[in-house]
Amino acid sequence: xxxxxxxxxxSTSTAARPTNFTFPQxxxxxPTAILESLNSCVQTDGGNPAYMFMDDPFLIPTSAYEKRxxxxxxxxxxxxxxxxxDRYSYAFFHDVAVPSIPSYFxxxxxxxxxxxxxxxxxxxxxxxxxxxxxxxxxxxxxLEYKIDVSDACKYALFDLLxxxxxxxxxxxLLPEEDWYRRELNEKNQSNLTSRTWKENGLAEQMFEELxxxxxxxxxxxLYNSFVSGLLKYNxxxxxxxxxxxxxxxxxxxxxxxxxxxxxxxxxIKESYDQRWQFVVDTLKEMKDSSIQPNLRTFNSVxxxxxxxxxxxxxxxxxxxxxxxxRQCGIEPSLGSWAHVIMIFYPSDQIGFETQMLPQIMDxxxxxxxxxxxxxxxxxxxxxxxxxxxxxxxxxxxAKRIHRFxxxxxxxxxxxxxxxxxxxxxxxxxxxxxxxxxxxVMPLWESVVPNVYSPSMNVMEDLIxxxxxxxxxxxxxxxxxxxxxxxxxxxxxxxRRILDRYLSLLxxxxxxxxxxxxxxxxxxxxxQILKRFPLEPEEVEQRFGSTNDASAQQQEMTDGQQEQQQQQQQQxxxxxxxxxxxxxxxSNLICLxxxxxxxxxxxxxxxxxxxNRSTLINALNEQSLMSLLSLANRKNAINSALDIIETxxxxxxxxxxxxxxxxxxxxxxxxxxxxxxxxxxxKSKVESAHHVKLV
Amino acid sequence: MNILLKQNLPRYICQQQCxxxxxxIVHSWFVKLTNVTQVNTEAAVPKHTRKRNYPLTYEQRQxxxxxxxxxxxNTFNTSNLRDGKRKAEIVSDDLFLRQFIYGTWHxxxxxxxxxxxxxxxxxxxxxxxxxIHPRRMYFLIGxxxxxxxxxxxxxxxxxxxxxxxKEDVIFTYW
Numbered sequence: 001x002x003x004x005x006x007x008x009x010x011s012t013s014t015a016a017r018p019t020n021f022t023f024p025q026x027x028x029x030x031p032t033a034i035l036e037s038l039n040s041c042v043q044t045d046g047g048n049p050a051y052m053f054m055d056d057p058f059l060i061p062t063s064a065y066e067k068r069x070x071x072x073x074x075x076x077x078x079x080x081x082x083x084x085x086d087r088y089s090y091a092f093f094h095d096v097a098v099p100s101i102p103s104y105f106x107x108x109x110x111x112x113x114x115x116x117x118x119x120x121x122x123x124x125x126x127x128x129x130x131x132x133x134x135x136x137x138x139x140x141x142x143l144e145y146k147i148d149v150s151d152a153c154k155y156a157l158f159d160l161l162x163x164x165x166x167x168x169x170x171x172x173l174l175p176e177e178d179w180y181r182r183e184l185n186e187k188n189q190s191n192l193t194s195r196t197w198k199e200n201g202l203a204e205q206m207f208e209e210l211x212x213x214x215x216x217x218x219x220x221x222l223y224n225s226f227v228s229g230l231l232k233y234n235x236x237x238x239x240x241x242x243x244x245x246x247x248x249x250x251x252x253x254x255x256x257x258x259x260x261x262x263x264x265x266x267x268i269k270e271s272y273d274q275r276w277q278f279v280v281d282t283l284k285e286m287k288d289s290s291i292q293p294n295l296r297t298f299n300s301v302x303x304x305x306x307x308x309x310x311x312x313x314x315x316x317x318x319x320x321x322x323x324x325x326r327q328c329g330i331e332p333s334l335g336s337w338a339h340v341i342m343i344f345y346p347s348d349q350i351g352f353e354t355q356m357l358p359q360i361m362d363x364x365x366x367x368x369x370x371x372x373x374x375x376x377x378x379x380x381x382x383x384x385x386x387x388x389x390x391x392x393x394x395x396x397x398a399k400r401i402h403r404f405x406x407x408x409x410x411x412x413x414x415x416x417x418x419x420x421x422x423x424x425x426x427x428x429x430x431x432x433x434x435x436x437x438x439x440v441m442p443l444w445e446s447v448v449p450n451v452y453s454p455s456m457n458v459m460e461d462l463i464x465x466x467x468x469x470x471x472x473x474x475x476x477x478x479x480x481x482x483x484x485x486x487x488x489x490x491x492x493x494x495r496r497i498l499d500r501y502l503s504l505l506x507x508x509x510x511x512x513x514x515x516x517x518x519x520x521x522x523x524x525x526x527q528i529l530k531r532f533p534l535e536p537e538e539v540e541q542r543f544g545s546t547n548d549a550s551a552q553q554q555e556m557t558d559g560q561q562e563q564q565q566q567q568q569q570q571x572x573x574x575x576x577x578x579x580x581x582x583x584x585x586s587n588l589i590c591l592x593x594x595x596x597x598x599x600x601x602x603x604x605x606x607x608x609x610x611n612r613s614t615l616i617n618a619l620n621e622q623s624l625m626s627l628l629s630l631a632n633r634k635n636a637i638n639s640a641l642d643i644i645e646t647x648x649x650x651x652x653x654x655x656x657x658x659x660x661x662x663x664x665x666x667x668x669x670x671x672x673x674x675x676x677x678x679x680x681x682k683s684k685v686e687s688a689h690h691v692k693l694v
Numbered sequence: 695m696n697i698l699l700k701q702n703l704p705r706y707i708c709q710q711q712c713x714x715x716x717x718x719i720v721h722s723w724f725v726k727l728t729n730v731t732q733v734n735t736e737a738a739v740p741k742h743t744r745k746r747n748y749p750l751t752y753e754q755r756q757x758x759x760x761x762x763x764x765x766x767x768n769t770f771n772t773s774n775l776r777d778g779k780r781k782a783e784i785v786s787d788d789l790f791l792r793q794f795i796y797g798t799w800h801x802x803x804x805x806x807x808x809x810x811x812x813x814x815x816x817x818x819x820x821x822x823x824x825x826i827h828p829r830r831m832y833f834l835i836g837x838x839x840x841x842x843x844x845x846x847x848x849x850x851x852x853x854x855x856x857x858x859x860k861e862d863v864i865f866t867y868w
Contacts, residue, residue: 053832054832078840
């Protein structure tokens with residue numbers, strides 16, 4: 001037995017095991033590591049609305065207009081709350097949070113008491129709270145009262161004045177508003193190269209003052225901040241003069257100034273060669289003063305190259321710049337790639353031969369996690385998709401870019417709503433033109449309506465696409481999609497979509513729709529009529545055309561009658577008014593008649609007859625023929641004769657077929673046959689005379 | 695609450711059923727009520743109306759004795775567990791929140807406000823009628839979240855669900 005034990009021990013010890021055991025080192029993780037890893041499992045999902053919206057069908061916006069409305073109303077609510085918090089601030093000081101959360105407190109207002117005795121600490125406080133102009137005032141007061149202000153404070157104030165162009169920095173918008181900042185902030189839309197620097201503003205005054213008393217080190221800081229500010233706000237001439245001063249006084253220029261200088265090259269020099277020469281000279285100067293360029297420098301170089309559209313040397317130089325970057329050990333950021341794309345594909349026609357975009361995508365897909373390194377990074381996805389769809393017209397490439405966008409949290413690199421709208425518009429316009437439904441429709445459904453609400457052009461392309469590929473199953477679904485996306489209303493701009501959609505439903509060149517579909521199309525027509533009721537004429541309203549109205553009038557007294565008419569008028573004004581024209585009426589009749597809906601079709605026909613003078617087009621042949629066949633089926637002989645008379649008036653070619661159709665009806669009384677014969681005799685249409693009437 | 699007391703007497707003596715009232719008002723030492731209407735009322739348990747048309751939601755129909763059985767609480771927090779902190783503050787905050795929502799959302803909430811606390815966040819849920827336009831509803835949501843966060847110094851989120859009208863939540867008539 002002992003032998004057995006020994007064997008057991010021996011067998012376990014001789015099994016393959018590492019002879020020494022090392023404890024694994026503890027991996028230091030950040031406090032939010034778990035949250036970050038959970039975040040990496042979550043992707044952009046097209047099935048849910050954006051986070052700022054409530055997850056309830058009544059409160060989920062689907063069209064672009066609704067999304068903007070609801071986001072901005074939420075922001076408005078927050079602003080209202082902020083107003084109350086500031087107004088009744090005494091109620092909001094009880095604090096239970098450790099550490100305190102400053103944004104939950106009323107905004108700090110400086111009261112006048114603090115400014116009676118200007119002091120350096122007041123200056124620092126004001127600067128911290130972004131009140132730069134007030135800080136300057138207090139500084140002036142300090143000088144008056146001969147109070148000593150330290151140099152550090154002075155120079156900090158001067159730097160702030162340069163950075164913010166002698167104004168207070170703009171307040172950060174709420175996240176809901178920030179998404180729409182392009183529309184809310186008109187400054188963005190103006191020309192980015194216009195000069196906005198304030199002449200003789202506070203910054204310049206302070207510059208003059210400090211120049212006199214500055215030591216050489218302080219002068220470096222002073223001049224550099226001033227030039228950077230000037231270049232940031234595009235005041236190029238003065239910047240160049242100050243730079244010349246600096247060179248004469250041998251004040252070294254630092255990295256930030258060089259970056260701004262390179263970025264503004266396109267404002268300094270005119271011709272492309274001169275610009276490139278200037279950039280090269282600046283870079284040489286940097287090298288001589290042994291300043292290492294950073295990512296911003298290279299992005300500025302690429303930006304300058306991009307501002308030289310259709311420069312032949314452009315692509316070559318861009319590649320050279322990228323090589324330099326790699327040699328300096330700086331990884332190109334998304335911003336660099338954005339500029340490179342614009343350099344290689346400068347306009348809509350040039351450049352679809354280069355394989356630059358696929359190569360860029362190869363590079364980027366190797367990067368594990370994209371980071372936001374530079375302020376230009378937000379342009380990458382928009383530029384890439386724009387060029388892929390407009391220049392290259394390459395579906396695979398576009399899909400690749402889109403897949404890359406959906407990886408992880410890369411969607412944050414499309415910083416505002418305007419760019420996102422354009423990104424998806426470009427993507428879908430290409431796909432609708434080139435690709436097949438099996439691949440496009442799943443993508444469409446994953447993105448619409450929560451992530452992207454299409455604009456009218458895209459919807460038109462979609463309807464084109466559907467009609468080309470004859471995806472009949474989707475026709476009815478398309479109606480509810482159009483309603484959801486806000487394209488069915490009385491606005492004139494959306495009229496095209498409505499007309500286009502109805503003609504899609506009616507077209508017969510792809511075979512007859514099934515009875516189920518006929519019923520659904522008729523439902524759609526009825527919904528349209530319900531939404532946009534036919535306007536009764538003023539005359540009819542006053543005298544009560546329908547029987548119901550007249551019966552009601554007999555019951556009520558005069559006063560009540562007037563009231564009712566007034567109310568009716570009010571509701572008629574509030575309801576959307578769609579301009580009915582003959583074209584629309586014909587389409588509706590074509591939809592309703594095959595479904596055997598006699599009343600609706602006949603009322604539309606009567607509406608046409610009574611308003612013939614005001615309606616634009618006439619009813620077309622197809623609708624009249626379908627109405628006639630319906631009348632035939634229902635044996636409404638008089639109505640049928642009426643329709644034939646209208647066809648005769650409008651002198652349509654189909655009169656012959658119409659006569660023939662009615663002729664074949666066995667139940668036709670002799671009177672009607674006589675009537676038919678008289679119509680045939682009187683008609684001016686050729687084909688009518690060829691029909692044999694019994 | 696009236697309970698049935700079965701006295702443990704031998705079987706040959708008829709078993710007397712004794713109705714004892716457990717209403718706290720009746721047994722209190724310093725308030726001696728004999729008034730029938732005051733003595734026989736019970737919290738959150740309505741008496742049948744003559745016309746049987748007093749509407750009750752499903753939650754209201756589950757009377758308080760079922761809390762913990764088929765009915766849960768309307769606030770969820772860990773203050774009552776071992777080492778739970780801030781019991782009193784959480785209760786008073788809850789009362790304030792209910793009154794605030796009742797006053798700000800005018801007749802819109804058709805259910806009780808459900809208050810959930812997670813870490814330092816407060817999440818408010820409830821059923822809301824669709825009597826106002828979504829624009830106004832989002833205004834109220836933004837306003838409520840911002841002002842309650844500033845008052846309680848904790849992030850406050852609202853997660854509401856909408857219901858067509860008040861009749862949809864009426865379960866029975868009592």
